[in-house]
Amino acid sequence: MKILIVGGGGREHALAWKCAQSPRVLQVFVAPGNAGTALEPKVRNVDIPADAIDALLEFASREAIDLTIVGPEGPLVAGIADRFAAAGCACFGPSRAAARLEGSKSFTKAFLQRHRIPTAGFAAFDRQSFDPAYIRAQRLPVVVKADGLAAGKGVVICDTHEAAIRAAEAMLGGSLGSAGHRIVVEEFLSGEEVSFIVIAADQTALPLATSQDHKRRDDGDRGPNTGGMGAYSPAPLVTPALHARIMRTVIEPTLRGLRADGNPYLGFLYAGLMIAGDGTPNVLEFNCRFGDPEAQPILPRLQSDLVDLCEAALGGTLARADVRWDPRAALGVVMAAGGYPGAYAQGDIIGGLDAAARLPGKVFHAGTRREGDSVVTAGGRVLCAVGLGDGVAAAQAQAYDLVHAIHFNLVQYRRDIGCRAIERGEQRVAADGQDGARNHPPHAPELS
Ligand code: AMP
Secondary structure, X not given: OEEEEEEOOHHHHHHHHHHHOOOXXXXXXXXXOOHHHHHOOOEEEOOOOOOOHHHHHHHHHHOOOOEEEEOOHHHHHOOHHHHHHHOOOOEEOOOOOOOHHHHOHHHHHHHHHHOOOOEOOEEEEEOOOOOHHHHHOOOOOEEEEXXXXXXXXXXXXXXXXXHHXXXXXXXXXXXXXXXXXXXXXXXXXOOEEEEXXXXXXXXXXXXXXXXXXXXXXXXOOEEEEOOOOEEEEOOOOOOHHHHHHHHHHHHHHHHHXXXXXXXXXXXXXXXEEEEOOOOOEEEEEEEOOOOOOOHHHHHHHEOOOHHHHHHHHHHOXXXXXXXXXXXXXXXXXXXXXXXXXXXXXXXXXXEOXXXXXXXXXXXXXXXXXXXXXXXXXXOOXXXXXXXXXXXXXXXXXXXXXXXXXXXXXXXXXXXXXXXHXXXXXXXXXXXXXXXXXXXXXXXXXXXX
């Protein structure tokens, strides 16, 4: 088989690496890929940007690609899956209509409300309808969100009403381009965040291993929000009881609602959840793709063939799929360029990759490119070093051994990835095999 992975970040490196392990796969192409994907056995980069749908389709047809897996949300929200389907090319990812779950926050909030799926209270505004009095009437802190895709910059948590009104006016005034022409003002939820990711095919959901990421840049969950500074799997917070509750109150009604609305879902579906003190899983957001950096620790734990699972989803046999997980924990530490998530330098030489390659664990590349004989930085999030171990603490130690072997100018990374899981005494969880998703069967609820 020939596989095409669309994208060039750490998630796509992990997807390409995993697909290349399938004995059925002859060649994996990554468009555009990065310096790490270029070095993987059976993997080749193709110089096509992830959002160039026409060129990707032309390449897939010419190369007779058997399966395309789309990494980032941009091309999915722009309708890549519809275009490939219309051309008879197998493409794993939701349609443009289903991808609106990520592409429009006001659409998603209305969807959640209509289908009685737990989420924060909200109101949506555009420039004409915006009413500062609504914000002044809210309890603090209050959350202001741009409606559209804003590359992680579209959410502001405000401690004062004035700050919230300023944030709303800036977005509506065009500070985030068209993404902010509509906004959602949302109640602040406290609790702990969990990423819950499934492979979905209409009414069937195959939950992947549980995970938690760290969104803030600095140790102790401080500093600005980022695309993610690290993640680990399993998430001890997600007990079997919570796992069942998330499936019943979030995933199943979401898939039923999408079907009822005429937009059945196919692909990775990622629910970003805030678990309240009373255990209620509130939906913060949906992503219409695998998480980044969650994919980097989750995929090394997947013992089943990812290509088989994607094909089962496309072929309507996901409910019979067999999925096996490595019982060990995995933990990924993101190494970012100095200044990220603000402005950062590019083109700095990355040293120590060969030494790291001789250590246990795996370094996935994100913002890297080859320059002559060197690998240099080419993005905000540069690498994700993943360790595996009997428990999160052991996985963490292996991941940081990799991190310490690698260096580049002004590198920044958190030193406490996995701290909450370790505090929770995760060894017990791993030993008991309580990872809710471990060898969990696919779930095919009856249509109501
Ligand atoms: P989103 O893109 O909607 O997931 O928001 C990005 C991040 O902002 C989330 O991962 C949360 O950490 C935080 N966030 C978003 N909405 C809320 C909320 N209603 N209450 C508390 N934190 C939130």
